[in-house]
Every structure is written in structure tokens, then in C-alpha cells.
Amino acid sequence: MPYRINAMSTPSPQRLRSLLAFSVTLGMLGGCAAPTAQLAPRPPDTAWQPNASSKDFVLPPKPALAELIPTPGIDTLHPYSLAELIDLAQRNHPATRIAWIAARNAATTTEIAQRSWLPRLSATVLAGARHRQGEAGGQTLSVNSERNGHAAAGILSLQWLLFDFGEREALAEGAGQEAIAAHIGFTAAHQQIIEAVSLAYYAHGAARTRVGVAQGALANSRQVLEAAQARFKQGIGTVLEVAHAQQAVAQAELARVQAHGRERDTYHSLIAAMGISPLTPLKLADAPEPRLGIADKEPIERLVAAALARRPDIQAAYATLQTSRAGAKATDAARMPKVFLAASASRSSGTNVTTFPGFGQDGPTLNLSGSGSGVGAFIGVTIPLWDGETRASMQLQAYQRVEAAQARLDRVRQQAVQQIVVAQDALFTALASVEAATQLRMASRVTQEAASDAYRHGIGTVTAVTLAETQLLEAGQLLADARAAAQSAAVTLALATGALGSAPRP
Numbered sequence: 001m002p003y004r005i006n007a008m009s010t011p012s013p014q015r016l017r018s019l020l021a022f023s024v025t026l027g028m029l030g031g032c033a034a035p036t037a038q039l040a041p042r043p044p045d046t047a048w049q050p051n052a053s054s055k056d057f058v059l060p061p062k063p064a065l066a067e068l069i070p071t072p073g074i075d076t077l078h079p080y081s082l083a084e085l086i087d088l089a090q091r092n093h094p095a096t097r098i099a100w101i102a103a104r105n106a107a108t109t110t111e112i113a114q115r116s117w118l119p120r121l122s123a124t125v126l127a128g129a130r131h132r133q134g135e136a137g138g139q140t141l142s143v144n145s146e147r148n149g150h151a152a153a154g155i156l157s158l159q160w161l162l163f164d165f166g167e168r169e170a171l172a173e174g175a176g177q178e179a180i181a182a183h184i185g186f187t188a189a190h191q192q193i194i195e196a197v198s199l200a201y202y203a204h205g206a207a208r209t210r211v212g213v214a215q216g217a218l219a220n221s222r223q224v225l226e227a228a229q230a231r232f233k234q235g236i237g238t239v240l241e242v243a244h245a246q247q248a249v250a251q252a253e254l255a256r257v258q259a260h261g262r263e264r265d266t267y268h269s270l271i272a273a274m275g276i277s278p279l280t281p282l283k284l285a286d287a288p289e290p291r292l293g294i295a296d297k298e299p300i301e302r303l304v305a306a307a308l309a310r311r312p313d314i315q316a317a318y319a320t321l322q323t324s325r326a327g328a329k330a331t332d333a334a335r336m337p338k339v340f341l342a343a344s345a346s347r348s349s350g351t352n353v354t355t356f357p358g359f360g361q362d363g364p365t366l367n368l369s370g371s372g373s374g375v376g377a378f379i380g381v382t383i384p385l386w387d388g389e390t391r392a393s394m395q396l397q398a399y400q401r402v403e404a405a406q407a408r409l410d411r412v413r414q415q416a417v418q419q420i421v422v423a424q425d426a427l428f429t430a431l432a433s434v435e436a437a438t439q440l441r442m443a444s445r446v447t448q449e450a451a452s453d454a455y456r457h458g459i460g461t462v463t464a465v466t467l468a469e470t471q472l473l474e475a476g477q478l479l480a481d482a483r484a485a486a487q488s489a490a491v492t493l494a495l496a497t498g499a500l501g502s503a504p505r506p
Contacts, residue, residue: 071276079285082201083503085274089197090190093275099182099189106175106182113175116168119160119341127152153348160341162379167333174326181319188312191500196273198491198504204266205287206484207259213477214259218252220466220473225249227462292434292486300421303497307420308413311498317412321405328398335391337383347373416496423493430486437479444468444475 071092080088090096129150161168225245231237271278308314384391451468454460487504494500 068277068279071280074276074280074282076281076283079283081285082198082287085201085270085284086194086197086503088276089193089274093193095189095193095275096186099186103179103182103186106179110172110175110179113168113172116161116171119158122157122159124155124157125153126155151348153346155344155346158341158343161338162341163339165333165336165338167330167336170326170329170333174323174330177319177323177326181316181323184312184316184319188316191312191495191498193273193275194500194503195491195495197270199488200266200270200273201284201287202484202487202491204263204270204284206481207263207266209480210477211256211259211263213473214252214256216473217470218249218256220470221245221249221252224463224466227466290483290487292431292483297424297428300424303424304417304420307497307499308416311416311496313412314409314416317405317409321402321409324398324402324405328395328402331391331395331398335384335395337381339379339381341377341379343375343377345373345375419496420493423489423496427486427489427493430482430489433482434479434486437475437482441472441475441479444472448472 071088073091074088225242225248228237228241228245232239232242268278270284271280271282276282448465448468448471451460451465455462455465491500491504494504
């Protein structure tokens with residue numbers, strides 16, 4: 001019974017697969033040269049599976065790639081300050097080398113564009129042989145003839161573009177703007193490294209302070225546990241007090257372990273921000289206490305105006321816009337005539353040689369039938385007439401690139417204003433947090449001194465004393481975190497305004 005699909009119903013997947021297999025079988029039987037092996041296609045809903053016979057996917061080692069290059073110029077015994085860390089990062093980070101190479105390449109491109117005004121001189125030397133065999137005849141006589149010839153020629157050619165309606169000037173201007181953008185990128189790379197190292201350094205400093213706080217809190221918790229156990233032995237304490245004290249010790253121990261782990265994480269983040277080898281042992285100096293305080297808020301309009309004039313990304317976007325405009329000028333000039341000077345000097349020797357082929361882009365096509373020399377000079381004009389609208393399409397693309405570059409410049413400006421506003425608000429919030437944390441630490445110190453004085457006079461308890469000391473340590477940690485956040489916010493604002501040119505001051 002033949003297969004028939006009802007237009008009003010949907011066939012099942014099993015029926016469709018049966019129909020497909022039946023059609024493939026008919027095609028294989030009908031072909032005279034069809035192979036005898038049957039096809040076994042994989043169902044379309046079957047997921048790909050790796051080769052079960054493979055043991056693993058580990059590549060064989062290459063010993064040449066296993067070399068670990070140490071970072072030069074690092075003293076493992078010297079404690080490095082933030083300014084020294086930034087200097088190491090600027091000298092060793094791959095981003096600075098990449099940006100410097102890009103700037104050098106852009107400068108070389110500018111030199112190449114400026115050399116387009118110079119003439120082009122080329123020399124061509126040709127040598128060859130020719131064999132000709134033919135038949136010459138008249139009314140009653142035909143003669144077979146055979147000729148052999150050898151020839152050599154030397155040609156010196158001069159090509160000089162004299163006038164092109166500003167095309168070369170526009171190309172040179174565009175190359176110069178690209179070089180400016182590359183140098184701006186080199187500056188931006190340094191600013192970004194300064195910011196990254198500074199933020200990582202401040203985060204690591206806060207983490208180191210947190211370790212000290214965690215160790216002090218653990219010592220206080222152990223003192224509370226000892227006091228609780230002593231009270232229990234004396235019969236004036238309870239099991240619940242001892243259990244709570246043991247729980248506090250366990251929590252303090254966990255906080256200490258986590259603080260050490262965070263310290264190592266921030267250290268590795270600092271090494272990564274510097275771009276040096278992660279295996280480099282680096283000793284860090286203790287950061288001086290920062291001089292922070294609530295400052296007068298500068299008008300945002302003045303801050304934004306100064307930032308827009310010196311931010312690297314805005315200057316780079318403007319240079320890109322100028323490059324696009326220069327490219328549009330070049331495409332306009334490409335549709336205009338060009339005036340050029342051409343000159344050549346040649347010398348040839350040979351017999352019975354009629355033609356020589358040209359060689360390369362500057363090689364001439366010759367027609368030599370003897371020996372001799374010659375010199376010639378010409379002034380010519382070339383006028384583009386029609387090229388299938390290729391130049392018109394290139395001109396349209398150039399103007400579209402100008403519009404896109406202008407849009408990118410506008411977007412960068414808007415993003416810059418947003419970053420400046422957010423960074424300024426974050427800085428003043430962080431400074432206010434420093435002020436509040438300072439007041440909290442002062443209050444905690446008063447509480448700790450009062451609890452200690454009461455305990456010395458037999459009024460207070462050791463539990464109250466240790467609790468007050470722990471709260472004082474935590475207040476100190478909050479102050480350290482607030483200071484690190486304020487320093488980080490100041491660095492971020494300096495980067496947002498384009499003023500981060502060196503290591504930030506304490």
C-alpha cells in the first residue's frame with residue numbers, strides 16, 4: 001500500500017521516518033553506480049557524544065612553553081610603597097608595552113603617509129632568448145626559415161605625482177590623527193594601571209587591618225571563655241554561659257580564617273593589577289594614615305568642563321572623528337584628476353627580438369628589435385571616468401564613518417559626565433562615612449575605658465570588658481574600611497576627571 005499524507009492531519013514522527021527510509025531505499029536501488037553499503041543516519045534528535053574510546057583530552061606537554069620568566073627589577077626584601085608598586089606596574093605590565101607599540105606603529109604610518117610626496121624610482125633588468133621558425137614563399141617557391149635571437153635591456157623609471165587635489169594631504173592628516181589617538185591610548189593605559197593598582201592596594205590594606213581585628217576579637221573571645229569556665233567551676237556560672245562563650249570563640253576563629261583568606265585574595269588581585277608574575281614574592285610597606293576630611297564640594301559644571309577637556313577617551317574619540325573627516329576628504333579627492341611626471345632611461349642589446357613582457361607593477365612593456373639606448377620624460381594627466389560606482393560607494397562609506405565617529409564622541413561625553421557625577425557623590429559619601437566611623441571609634445574607646453575602670457574597681461565583669469574591647473576593634477575596622485573606600489573613591493574621581501597622572505597622595 002503506497003504512503004499517502006492527508007492534508008488535514010499531521011503525520012507522526014515514526015511515519016515520517018519510515019517514509020524517508022523508503023525514499024532513500026528506492027533512490028539507492030534505482031542508481032546503477034550506487035554503493036551497496038546501507039546508510040545509517042543518526043536521528044536528528046540524538047545529542048553529540050564524545051568518542052568513548054578516548055581516555056582523556058589532555059594535550060602532550062611542550063617543554064619549551066614551561067619556562068617561567070621572572071619579573072625583573074624586584075627586590076624581595078624591600079617593602080614597596082604604593083608609588084613604587086605603580087612604577088613597577090608601569091614598567092612591567094603588558095598593557096603599557098602594547099600601547100607603546102601601537103603608538104610607535106601609528107607614528108610609522110604617519111611617516112609613510114608623508115613620504116607619498118616623494119618620487120618613486122625603479123630599475124628593471126630583462127634578458128631572454130627567442131626562437132622563430134616559419135615558412136616564406138612566393139608563386140613558385142617556398143622556403144622554410146629559422147631564426148634565433150638574444151636580447152638584454154636595462155630600464156630606469158621615475159614616477160612622480162605632482163598634483164592630486166589634496167588626496168595625499170588628507171591621508172597624511174588622517175594618519176597623524178591616528179598617531180595622536182594612539183599616544184592618547186598610551187596615556188590612558190597608564191592612568192588605568194594607576195587606578196587598578198591603587199584600588200587593589202587600598203583593598204589589601206583594609207584586608208590586612210581586618211586580619212588584626214579578627215585576631216584581637218579571637219583573643220577577647222578566648223578570655224571570655226576562660227572567665228565563663230572559671231565562673232562555672234566556682235559554681236556561680238551556668239553551662240549555657242560556657243556554651244555561648246565557646247560559640248563566640250568558634251565564630252571568631254571562623255572570622256580570622258576568612259580574614260586571612262581575604263587578605264590573600266586581595267594580595268593576588270594586587271599582583272594581577274600590576275601585571276607581574278603571580279609567583280613573585282612581594283613585600284608591602286605599611287601605608288601611612290591618610291589625611292581625609294570633608295572638603296568643599298566643587299561645582300559640578302566646573303568639574304565636568306575641566307574633565308571633558310582632558311579625559312583621554314574623549315580626546316581619542318575626537319581624534320578618531322578627525323581621522324574620519326580626513327578620510328572623507330581623501331575619497332572626495334580620489335574622484336579628481338591627477339597630474340604626474342614620468343621619465344625613463346633604457347639601454348638594450350639584441351637581434352630579431354620584437355617584444356619583451358613587463359615585470360611587476362612598475363615594469364614597462366618593451367618592443368626591441370636591435371641595440372640602442374634612449375631617454376624620455378613626460379607630463380601626464382589621468383582622469384577617472386567610470387569605475388562601476390566604486391569610488392562613489394567608498395565616498396558614501398567615508399561620510400557614514402564620520403557620522404558614526406561623531407555619535408561615538410557624543411556618547412563618550414555623556415558617559416563621562418555620568419561617571420563624574422557618580423564618582424563625586426561616592427567620594428563625599430565615603431568622606432562622610434569616615435567622619436561617622438571616627439566618631440564611632442571615639443565612642444567605643446570611651447566605653448572600653450569605662451568598662452576597664454569599672455572592672456578594676458570590682459564593679460564590672462571581664463565579659464563586659466572583653467565585649468567593649470571587641471567593639472572598639474570592630475569600630476577601628478569600620479574606620480579602616482571607610483578610609484580605604486574614601487581613598488578608592490578619590491582615585492576613581494581623579495580617573496573620571498582625567499587628572500590621575502601619578503600615584504595618589506596619602
